[in-house]
Amino acid sequence: MSLAPANDEGSSESVAAPPPVNRWWRLMDTRVGIVPVPVFVVILAIIAVYVRSGVVPSDLTMNILILAVGGFACAEIGKHIPVVKRIGAAAIMATFVPSYLVYAHVIPVPLKDSISTFAEQSNFLYLFIGSIIVGSILGMDRRMLIGGFVKILAPILAGSLAAAAVGIAVGTALGLGLWHATFYVVLPVMAGGVGEGAIPLSIGYGALSGHAQGDLLAEILPAVMFGSLVAILLAGGLNLLGRRRPLLTGNGNLQPGEHDIPLTGEDAPRFTPDLQTVGGALVLAMTLYFVGALTQKFTGFPGPVTMLFLTVLLKLGRVVSPRLEQGAYRNYQFFASLVTYPLLFAIGVAKTPWEKLISAFNAPTIFTVLATVGTLVVTGFFVGRAVNIYPVEAGIIAACRASQGGTGDVAILGASDRMMLMPFAQVATRIGGAITVTLALALFARFGT
Incomplete structure (x- = not known):
């Protein structure tokens, strides 16, 4: 995960608020790539519900969520791997980890079908x-x-x-x-x-x-x-x-x-x-x-x-x-x-x-x-x-x-x-x-x- 606080002008810390609210704002300012951690968790729950139903929508709105959590999660892992992080591990992980997960049947078929259909049809x-x-x-x-x-x-x-x-x-x-x-x-x-x-x-x-x-x-x-x-x-x-x-x-x-x-x-x-x-x-x-x-x-x-x-x-x-x-x-x-x-x-x-x-x-x-x-x-x-x-x-x-x-x-x-x-x-x-x-x-x- 990457800490991404806002600049001073728009920082959550510069706004007066009770301590619990400030702690929550700090959590919201902690991101996986660009995705706030609480939002990341909610997206995973949404995807899980759709996968369990057997059909994951293949439209733009759903794939914004799927690809954001998948792509940035893999990239963040790559950015924290010693040595290889310096030779493009983020891009390598974002490309080849999902390829392996499909091969190993870790990515459920409804989710794979949604991503594949979107990639093929959306241009x-x-x-x-x-x-x-x-x-x-x-x-x-x-x-x-x-x-x-x-x-x-x-x-x-x-x-x-x-x-x-x-x-x-x-x-x-x-x-x-x-x-x-x-x-x-x-x-x-x-x-x-x-x-x-x-x-x-x-x-x-x-x-x-x-x-x-x-x-x-x-x-x-x-x-x-x-x-x-x-x-x-x-x-x-x-x-x-x-x-x-x-x-x-x-x-x-x-x-x-x-x-x-x-x-x-x-x-x-x-x-x-x-x-x-x-x-x-x-x-x-x-x-x-x-x-x-x-x-x-x-x-x-x-x-x-x-x-x-x-x-x-x-x-x-x-x-x-x-x-x-x-x-x-x-x-x-x-x-x-x-x-x-x-x-x-x-x-x-x-x-x-x-x-x-x-x-x-x-x-x-x-x-x-x-x-x-x-x-x-x-x-x-x-x-x-x-x-x-x-x-x-x-x-x-x-x-x-x-x-x-x-x-x-x-x-x-x-x-x-x-x-x-x-x-x-x-x-x-x-x-x-x-x-x-x-x-x-x-x-x-x-x-x-």
């Missing part, structure tokens, strides 16, 4: 990613924006090529065979996740080889899942390195000299948005998301990438006012601070099958994935430094090449406390993944059949 992940992308881009210094996108391609490309070479060499040397190491371990790790990577690969492999798509997907998924876990751990390690060596990190800024729109100082008051502006910025973010979704529907080009490029154009063209930019940045702060752990909990329950993760735990696959993701991160780190990008940030973005799609990006950036890098992570995951899938299927057609 809440895309609300989160859209708000993070739009808010973080509009909060960047426009002079540094375009240079950042151009420069980040260097560590992404160099890391991908080096990781493919090293991973395939290690997998082949450990007895996986050139064919299996290439098409079922290394390339799937960098293919952009499950929906955008593993599934298209399995469909393509099946069409080209005549084997059942389901069997091929079962072979590919373990490497994808384990690769994402390794990327999360390494990103957390880079965050720790940045804390110990401050010169290696911009703390979320990509390049030296980059800064966000004014939040403090003399310029901040005239940019401070009212609630209507914050709401308008959220509507703007969702409008851009659906422009991307329609583009993907009619052209097949990834919707989040379209949204990203449109937001960059709006920023560079000064189409969005400073006040609306600040509103978008406030939305980014809200989602990054308050929604990340509940969302990761939902991802753990609905999209992270524990059995697929543990099926990757054989020595050759483990070392091959470690070599692949480790090479991605190390190469990105040093190439980023060579092109004047903070090496910690470059390594984290390179790690996103091994993420489990958009859900993996959230976990990696959550573990490294770098959610503002989401636009660059999407370039690494979506565009890098699409290129990897295309090349993998071309190579499979030529050499794999």
Whole structure:
């Protein structure tokens, strides 16, 4: 649990009240994440009643409660585990503890069904990613924006090529065979996740080889899942390195000299948005998301990438006012601070099958994935430094090449406390993944059949 007293101006202690009331207020100011302890207990009781009835509502109102208590409880545990708390244990616990609890049948079926239905049908992940992308881009210094996108391609490309070479060499040397190491371990790790990577690969492999798509997907998924876990751990390690060596990190800024729109100082008051502006910025973010979704529907080009490029154009063209930019940045702060752990909990329950993760735990696959993701991160780190990008940030973005799609990006950036890098992570995951899938299927057609 975390003690979170209010500031002096609004502190419960500054209000005259009888001692029992003050003690109760102190309890209400003690929180699990953001949830006051008494409210936390009441929510658990509410969930228990619904579970006992056999049906837990899968709507937004119920899942706000479920995901808040689940996500923040797991995160708080992670924040208090010695040593590993420094490498993103909060995000790791919020993702993988619920995955294991589902596997072990600790989470009751009605509760699991509620979370899974909500995660699948609400598109809440895309609300989160859209708000993070739009808010973080509009909060960047426009002079540094375009240079950042151009420069980040260097560590992404160099890391991908080096990781493919090293991973395939290690997998082949450990007895996986050139064919299996290439098409079922290394390339799937960098293919952009499950929906955008593993599934298209399995469909393509099946069409080209005549084997059942389901069997091929079962072979590919373990490497994808384990690769994402390794990327999360390494990103957390880079965050720790940045804390110990401050010169290696911009703390979320990509390049030296980059800064966000004014939040403090003399310029901040005239940019401070009212609630209507914050709401308008959220509507703007969702409008851009659906422009991307329609583009993907009619052209097949990834919707989040379209949204990203449109937001960059709006920023560079000064189409969005400073006040609306600040509103978008406030939305980014809200989602990054308050929604990340509940969302990761939902991802753990609905999209992270524990059995697929543990099926990757054989020595050759483990070392091959470690070599692949480790090479991605190390190469990105040093190439980023060579092109004047903070090496910690470059390594984290390179790690996103091994993420489990958009859900993996959230976990990696959550573990490294770098959610503002989401636009660059999407370039690494979506565009890098699409290129990897295309090349993998071309190579499979030529050499794999």
